[in-house]
Amino acid sequence: MRAATFREYGGPEVMRWEQLDDPACGRDEVIVRARACGLNHSDLDSRAGSSRWPFTMPWVLGAEFAGTVVAVGADVGGIADGDPVTAYQQFACGSCAACARWRPDLCQRFVVFGTDRWGGYAELVAVPARAVIPLRSPDDFVTAAAAQCVVSTAWSMVVSVAAVHAGETVLVPSASGGVAGAAVQAARLSGARVIASVGAPEKSDAVRALGADVVFCYRDTPVAEAVAEATGGRGVDAVIDTTGGPRFGEHLAAMAPDGRLVTCGAHAGEVVPLDIIELFRHGHRILGFRVATPDEIRASLAMALDGAIVVPVDRTFSTAEAAAAHAYMDERKHVGKIVLVSA
Ligand SMILES: [Zn+2]
Incomplete structure (x- = not known):
């Protein structure tokens, strides 16, 4: 696959569009062909090296993304090739003490796309089945990628x-x-x-x-x-x-x-x-406010997709142009979300 990556911390110019190995599909995972990925300010901090988070290089950012399922792991039920989906930008481990008390929002081992594992700045993303949120159609991709966090x-x-x-x-x-x-x-x-x-x-x-x-x-x-x-x-x-x-x-x-x-x-x-x-x-x-719960995230996505809450999209860039998208976000002139899209 190709992906927008960085291999050193620095300005927008350290972002590059390069060939990487395709992600393996674990038994409990699906592979999503990402079609839209929202930018967040934290992406700029991650790339600049000011986030205090130790990244392994190369790294693929992208917390909020949506796309089409192109592979399904052996143990996954209820998700099929071709399904339009998005994913919880962060998901609970499911096994810590907080998760056992039905408080996934207090999970001690949250996994965040683009921070703890590779995210949506790539053609393909490996997504655990429990993090998948189904969408209605490809028409939802840009809105889903723009709206989840906000x-x-x-x-x-x-x-x-x-x-x-x-x-x-x-x-x-x-x-x-x-x-x-x-x-x-x-x-x-x-x-x-x-x-x-x-x-x-x-x-x-x-x-x-x-x-x-x-x-x-x-x-x-x-x-x-x-x-x-x-x-x-x-x-x-x-x-x-x-x-x-x-x-x-x-x-x-x-x-x-x-x-x-x-x-x-x-x-x-x-x-x-x-x-x-x-x-x-x-x-x-x-x-x-700390994090939204999974229920709140699903309800919020539904409201955004129905137009009950509108999230303006300022501008889209091709995922290959992630460096330009970061430079544009750095200017802080945008009103609304900046979204990476790929065909
Ligand atoms: Zn947990």
């Missing part, structure tokens, strides 16, 4: 971690981002009213189109002022925060008593000031 993260944060219910009001900061944009839609699907912030006024229309009821630019209007005006001074019931950074305290302070702030990212800053007195005075809770 939608399942947003859905789990809104529905499971923040436990948002109908009639509540949710604040989504920097809502033009991938997970945040999906969180706007997930909160709306949950029956909540959504207040969203953006960093630039020209992004407002796109966020409003996702279903946000109120959109404000945090560079023009302080968070406290915008939220007070939108909620009659009451505050929001939950914040779905993907940014961290200097506004973390403002987001926390924008919550009504018993408010829940869920965090999953910190591109705007990893260490934030926290007034503990305010936290317990209002009964606020700060909650970390």
Whole structure:
């Protein structure tokens, strides 16, 4: 097979398109011909050598991919040659103590495609049968490769971690981002009213189109002022925060008593000031999102494939052009997912 690989850490130019041996199909595995593979920021860290993860070279990235089954192991049932499928980007070992307690999300030996084993930047991927998720048709490939991480993260944060219910009001900061944009839609699907912030006024229309009821630019209007005006001074019931950074305290302070702030990212800053007195005075809770469960991932994929939650695709590249795709992602001008595709 051919694959986009790297054999040394460095800039996008270390990615090469090269011939490798085809993966062997284990008895409990299938071989998938990958047709679409989503890029993630962590791919850039892996390639640059800044992920702290020790890769063996050459390495094949690609956590989220979809394609057609082309070989089926001897012990595999219910999956046939030609089936359109995707795979859990990370799957539990099935045998550790956490897995035995029906908590695969707490598995001590998670396997992540593109990190623990070769992923979807290749023509062929070996996939354990228990990691396979069936799709309806090849029309689903690009959406499935784009949506799994973004939608399942947003859905789990809104529905499971923040436990948002109908009639509540949710604040989504920097809502033009991938997970945040999906969180706007997930909160709306949950029956909540959504207040969203953006960093630039020209992004407002796109966020409003996702279903946000109120959109404000945090560079023009302080968070406290915008939220007070939108909620009659009451505050929001939950914040779905993907940014961290200097506004973390403002987001926390924008919550009504018993408010829940869920965090999953910190591109705007990893260490934030926290007034503990305010936290317990209002009964606020700060909650970390860790991973989505398999059930949440399947539900999220179904919503993305049905169009209930839309994940915009900014641009596609041929898998052979993975270096160009990485360089493009490094520019950080994209809005939506970047997806590698192959014929
Ligand atoms: Zn396990």
